[in-house]
Amino acid sequence: MNGPRIEITPPDLRPYREGNSGIPYVWSFDSGRAGPHVGINALIHGNELSGAWALVRLLELGLRPQCGRLSLSFANIDAFSRFDAADPTASRFVEEDMNRLWRPELLDGPATTVELRRARELLPHFRALDFLLDLHSMQTASAPLLLCGLTPKARRFARRMGYPAVVVADAGHPGGVRLIDYGAFGAPRKKPVAVLLEAGQHWARSSIDVALAGCLHFLRATAVLDPELAMRLAPTRAGGRQRFIEVTHAVTVRRGPFLFKDGFRGLEVIDRAGTTIATDGGEPVRTPYDRCVLVMPSRRLAPGLTAVRLGREVPPPRI
Ligand SMILES: [Zn+2]
Incomplete structure (x- = not known):
């Protein structure tokens, strides 16, 4: 069988277990100044390693907001910790796909799975955000995509990010609701706004670079970084064309x-x-x-x- 290329290994997330927000694996940095609360999340799918690597890099860099609050979260740690390069797709989730369960009926319902438990634990965190970037990757070596759901606010925000070059506006999956479409994220009012980056092939080294660049463009677009630093880290490509595809x-x-x-x-x-x-x-x-x-x-x-x-x-x- 011609399996996918595995160029990267999982990062060591043990140093980040404690968090500093009251929720394991959630790190939050308050500037002490007024501004939006922006969050970047990785590992909704446990086998999508590039997003986890990007967040580790941001944590190692010690990047801090100059206004508002920046939070970084690792979601499905249970699945991630089962990653096995011999069967890399198996650790996408433990019991159910964590990007199909963001519906009140499920979250408030009686069912209990590994993923529902973690989703319930993370819920107060996600609900407190004004902007969310959810980091993912893909099975094929497609060009990176930013998924913005169906709301005009997210489509405009994707334009403001200016990265990556292709934006996809879609309704998600018939099989369940994604985090970026959950509750107020999917509602027409101005905030909160959520977008999802598909950084490239799951285990390609280049996907880490794309995920990190996506984070930096997101932080520039949300204006929580010092503007000069943000432009140095994530310059907007003057006149750079973005393609918008409506699914x-x-x-x-x-x-x-x-x-x-x-x-x-x-x-x-x-x-x-x-x-x-x-x-x-x-x-x-x-x-x-x-x-x-x-x-x-x-x-x-x-x-x-x-x-x-x-x-x-x-x-x-x-x-
Ligand atoms: Zn994913």
């Missing part, structure tokens, strides 16, 4: 086997409507319109899971 369809595996027609990695543009991109149980899966963009084709293709999203390029928002 119109999430293709869910129905019967399986789900077989892509090509080794898609993501962001391919399929020119003609009606082009067969995959088969699902022998039935063709066709593009619904011209210039259709494939977003994050999956390699986990069991019935009920999202196989790929389909979208179209739209003009960037005004800010």
Whole structure:
């Protein structure tokens, strides 16, 4: 079998276990001056190591906000601690996907899993944020993406971040609610705002650089760093073009086997409507319109899971 390349090992998070916020693995630094509370989170998926590395770098650098408050959190430590390079996908979660459970019915309900317990523990932290960057990575070596959900506020914020070059506006998964869509994050009022960075292939060394650059652009855009320092760390690319892709369809595996027609990695543009991109149980899966963009084709293709999203390029928002 031709498995994914594993170029990185998990960081040692033991020094960060205590936290300083009352919640294990949550670090919070208050500037003592008025300003937004901004949070960067890693390890909602335990096997996505680049985000954890980026937060370790920020903690080692000792970066502090000049106004407001900066919080750094590591979410699914239980899954992360099971990471095994021989079976790297297995530690995505322990009992259930931690990025599908951010619904009040579940969080306030009677069910108990490793992930629900940790989500409940982290909830007061996430609810206190004005801005959230949630760090993730992908199965394929696609270009990095910033996912901004469906709210105009997050789309405008993505424009303000200016990084990475591709922004995807999507509704998430039919299978459950993501953290960036939870409660007030997904509501139309101005704050809070949450975005999600897909930094590249899970275990590529370059994904750490992308995750760290994403953090720095996020901190510049939230204006919690000294402006001069922020511009040095994360310069806005003057005139740098960002592509905005609006997802119109999430293709869910129905019967399986789900077989892509090509080794898609993501962001391919399929020119003609009606082009067969995959088969699902022998039935063709066709593009619904011209210039259709494939977003994050999956390699986990069991019935009920999202196989790929389909979208179209739209003009960037005004800010
Ligand atoms: Zn993820």
